[in-house]
Amino acid sequence: MTDVPTHATHLPPRPTVVRADRDGVADATVKVDVQNLSFYYGAKRALEGISLQAQTNRVTAFIGPSGCGKSTFLRTLNRMNDIIPGTRVEGSARIDGQDIYAPNVDVVELRRRVGMVFQKSNPFPKSIFENVAYGLRINRLVTSKAEIAERVEESLRSAALWDEVKDRVHDSALALSGGQQQRLCIARALAVRPDVLLMDEPASALDPIATQRIEELIYRLKSQYTIIIVTHNMQQAARVSDHTAFFWMGKLVEFDRTERIFTAPREKLTEDYVTGRFG
Amino acid sequence: MSHTAYRTLLSRLFVGACGLAVLVALIPLAFILFFVVSQGFQALNLDFFTHMPKPVGQPGGGMANAIVGTLILSGLAALLAVPVGVMSGVYLSEYPQTRLASAVRFASDTLNGVPSIVIGVFAYGLAVLPFKQFSTLAGGLALGIMMIPIVTKTTEELLVLVPGSMREGALALGATRGRAVFSVIIPAALPGIITGIVLALARIAGETAPLLFTAFNNRFFSTSLTQPISSITVQVYTYAISPYEDWHRQAWAGALVLITIVLVCSMLARLATSRVSRLRTR
Ligand SMILES: Nc1ncnc2c1ncn2[C@@H]1O[C@H](COP(=O)(O)OP(=O)(O)O)[C@@H](O)[C@H]1O
Ligand SMILES: [Mg+2]
Numbered sequence: 001m002t003d004v005p006t007h008a009t010h011l012p013p014r015p016t017v018v019r020a021d022r023d024g025v026a027d028a029t030v031k032v033d034v035q036n037l038s039f040y041y042g043a044k045r046a047l048e049g050i051s052l053q054a055q056t057n058r059v060t061a062f063i064g065p066s067g068c069g070k071s072t073f074l075r076t077l078n079r080m081n082d083i084i085p086g087t088r089v090e091g092s093a094r095i096d097g098q099d100i101y102a103p104n105v106d107v108v109e110l111r112r113r114v115g116m117v118f119q120k121s122n123p124f125p126k127s128i129f130e131n132v133a134y135g136l137r138i139n140r141l142v143t144s145k146a147e148i149a150e151r152v153e154e155s156l157r158s159a160a161l162w163d164e165v166k167d168r169v170h171d172s173a174l175a176l177s178g179g180q181q182q183r184l185c186i187a188r189a190l191a192v193r194p195d196v197l198l199m200d201e202p203a204s205a206l207d208p209i210a211t212q213r214i215e216e217l218i219y220r221l222k223s224q225y226t227i228i229i230v231t232h233n234m235q236q237a238a239r240v241s242d243h244t245a246f247f248w249m250g251k252l253v254e255f256d257r258t259e260r261i262f263t264a265p266r267e268k269l270t271e272d273y274v275t276g277r278f279g
Numbered sequence: 280m281s282h283t284a285y286r287t288l289l290s291r292l293f294v295g296a297c298g299l300a301v302l303v304a305l306i307p308l309a310f311i312l313f314f315v316v317s318q319g320f321q322a323l324n325l326d327f328f329t330h331m332p333k334p335v336g337q338p339g340g341g342m343a344n345a346i347v348g349t350l351i352l353s354g355l356a357a358l359l360a361v362p363v364g365v366m367s368g369v370y371l372s373e374y375p376q377t378r379l380a381s382a383v384r385f386a387s388d389t390l391n392g393v394p395s396i397v398i399g400v401f402a403y404g405l406a407v408l409p410f411k412q413f414s415t416l417a418g419g420l421a422l423g424i425m426m427i428p429i430v431t432k433t434t435e436e437l438l439v440l441v442p443g444s445m446r447e448g449a450l451a452l453g454a455t456r457g458r459a460v461f462s463v464i465i466p467a468a469l470p471g472i473i474t475g476i477v478l479a480l481a482r483i484a485g486e487t488a489p490l491l492f493t494a495f496n497n498r499f500f501s502t503s504l505t506q507p508i509s510s511i512t513v514q515v516y517t518y519a520i521s522p523y524e525d526w527h528r529q530a531w532a533g534a535l536v537l538i539t540i541v542l543v544c545s546m547l548a549r550l551a552t553s554r555v556s557r558l559r560t561r
Contacts, residue, residue: 078451080447080450080451083446083447083450083456108453108454108455109453111450111451111452111453112452112453115451115452116451118444118447118448118451120444122442122444122445122447122448123448124445124448124449124463124466124467125445125466125467126466134449134452134462134463135452135453138449138452138453138454138458138462139452139453185448188448188452189451189452192452192453
């Protein structure tokens with residue numbers, strides 16, 4: 001898809017292409033299905049009884065004040081929290097119907113299928129090429145030099161970075177600008193061909209132009225992926241997402257189509273938050 | 280006296296005291312450098328690097344065997360200390376909270392504080408007595424033991440500095456923990472680790488005591504691992520306590536070569552480190 005939505009800075013005007021897409025929301029297939037999920041850091045409960053579904057080829061946004069558990073929840077979906085000692089999950093999270101916390105699940109394979117982009121871009125201190133090739137190499141997804149080069153180019157193109165770096169893919173990734181580094185991290189995640197893409201405030205450290213590029217990218221990528229994005233920026237949620245989940249103090253207050261969350265929320269708390277009365 | 284004037288005075292006093300302390304610290308270094316360079320330089324010539332020691336009474340000759348000996352001994356030490364030290368450092372940074380980690384840390388700190396002569400005695404008991412033979416291997420063992428805690432500490436410190444986001448990035452792409460360590464975390468810290476190894480080498484290349492009864496000394500050129508071998512430090516020691524004027528000059532030359540090696544290593548290390556920190560602050 002080449003046409004990119006014109007980004008409204010305020011609501012409700014939206015490009016019709018997005019609206020048309022939205023009408024089909026209810027029909028899309030459920031990719032991620034979370035039921036009654038609670039999460040504990042030691043004795044401290046960070047998430048309480050979360051239930052929500054994210055659909056294929058849709059963007060689901062998580063909003064809410066800082067510390068309400070958005071990142072924690074996102075990280076339960078690729079079991080990134082497993083690396084923090086003393087944490088515990090209750091309830092269930094399914095991807096394509098499979099319980100990702102079942103004992104027989106291969107976490108490494110899960111993380112390949114569920115890619116993640118972090119708040120602070122974290123390119124490896126390697127070349128641009130090697131950053132993108134990293135996931136391919138460690139997972140031995142493709143092995144021939146030519147195939148790896150092909151996938152690297154394809155991923156950099158998908159992340160809208162290829163044109164800017166094609167002449168210097170063997171230079172250090174650390175020399176890229178912040179926005180380019182973040183798109184590199186997206187390319188790196190795309191290279192292993194995940195189905196789900198988790199993004200934790202991917203643009204929060206970027207300037208408005210770099211932010212806009214990331215948003216355009218998200219819009220283009222959703223035709224191929226299930227995207228879940230955490231953002232503290234409500235305009236951003238309104239611009240890029242189809243569904244929005246509003247979290248507050250570890251609870252899911254409201255989950256609905258983005259339009260409804262921003263125009264006609266059911267909960268008073270949601271309304272107060274999206275209208276900027278607190279948070 | 281007003282409050283401001285009092286503070287200004289106090290501030291000047293402390294700055295003065297700090298300056299004095301710096302001077303006291305630098306004076307010995309300046310003297311050492313001055314004497315070693317002025318005395319050593321006169322005695323230094325090409326022969327010193329290419330010739331063997333002359334028998335007592337004959338002037339001239341050099342330390343070719345000792346220079347090669349120091350290189351071989353340092354190489355052996357690195358062969359032992361780099362794998363053991365780096366792996367220990369990796370363990371400490373990966374499992375910082377375990378009992379074994381505390382034990383390793385304690386052992387490493389203690390080993391670092393053990394006088395080098397004691398390490399020499401230990402290597403003597405381990406590698407000289409059983410074979411009734413001084414040897415290069417025994418010397419390398421002694422130096423290697425000295426080097427292990429230094430490499431361990433540097434490796435641990437540098438690995439801990441690698442941002443946790445690197446590890447998360449690797450894990451999120453499907454890397455196992457071990458894979459993340461070896462393909463991302465160690466490479467990220469590698470320039471620093473190499474710097475640490477170079478500094479450790481410079482440090483042990485200057486050791487004499489652990490070699491006195493392990494590698495001992497050898498008047499002849501030798502590269503055999505099972506024979507005694509000469510080293511710059513032991514040779515400097517031997518020459519310095521001798522009664523011969525010519526040997527004294529050679530000792531100064533040896534000291535100059537040693538100091539130069541240490542300085543060059545430190546400078547290279549510094550250069551590498553500044554480049555690394557520039558990368559890291561991005
Ligand atoms: N590693 C951790 N250990 C303990 N508590 C944590 C950890 N990470 C986050 N928390 C706590 O969990 C809660 C939710 O945090 P987080 O998911 O980061 O919120 P958000 O992303 O919405 O800002 C906060 O109270 C935070 O202090
Ligand atoms: Mg967060």
